[in-house]
Amino acid sequence: MARPRRSAARPRAPLSRERIVEGALARADREGLDALSMRNLGRELRCEAMSLYHFFPSKQHLVDALVEHALGSIEFPDPGLPAIERLRGIFLAYRAMAHRYGRIFPLVAVHRLNTPWGVRLIERVLQAVRDVVGDDELAARYFRAGGYYLMGTGLDETSGYAKGPSAAEPVDDEFIARECPLLARSARYFQRSEWDRTFELGLEAMISAIERSARAR
Secondary structure (H helix, E strand, C coil): CCCCCCCCCCCCCCCCHHHHHHHHHHHHHHHCHHHCCHHHHHHHHCCCHHHHCCCCCCHHHHHHHHHHHHHHCCCCCCCCCCHHHHHHHHHHHHHHHHHHCCCCHHHHHHCCCCCHHHHHHHHHHHHHHHHHHCCHHHHHHHHHHHHHHHHHHHHHHHHHHHHCCCCCCCCCHHHHHHHCHHHHHHHHHHCHHHHHHHHHHHHHHHHHHHHHHHHHC
């Protein structure tokens, strides 16, 4: 009786920058940033870690690529929209990116973007702000203020409240109700179901401030 023939092993896809970035994103999404090393990534991709260095001379080069990949997914609004609507759309698209890449967003938030790709992105967003306010100084200040809001929101929603209590011995609901009655009454508005509404409240406050500055000029 003839033995059944073994199915041929599926050939391994050749290494490329794109495949390495995808593998790093998958590992970070599954096990967190702490598990991301060139050695672990090599095991993920079934190759020697040294092979990765042909594409990325160091882990920092890989980190740069991960950040660019995440930020590159931001969908910029239609350039035909009014300037203020384009700016609002950029805020919303950035927050969506933060949630899409929540496990690596701490990297994205603190990366200085001092690469050719990064500074061009900064220039593009800075120009979107200037198109509204019509002034270099105001554009720079609102660009920074908007970054504070977006990065804080992204970190809080993907790495802060999203992960639950951080303390070794978190207080329980009874303690909060007894010691912090206002917090107890407000807690419902901190829930995930309320995040969109709270974000939009802050966004509209900033958009209104930018519009007032533009009109004042």
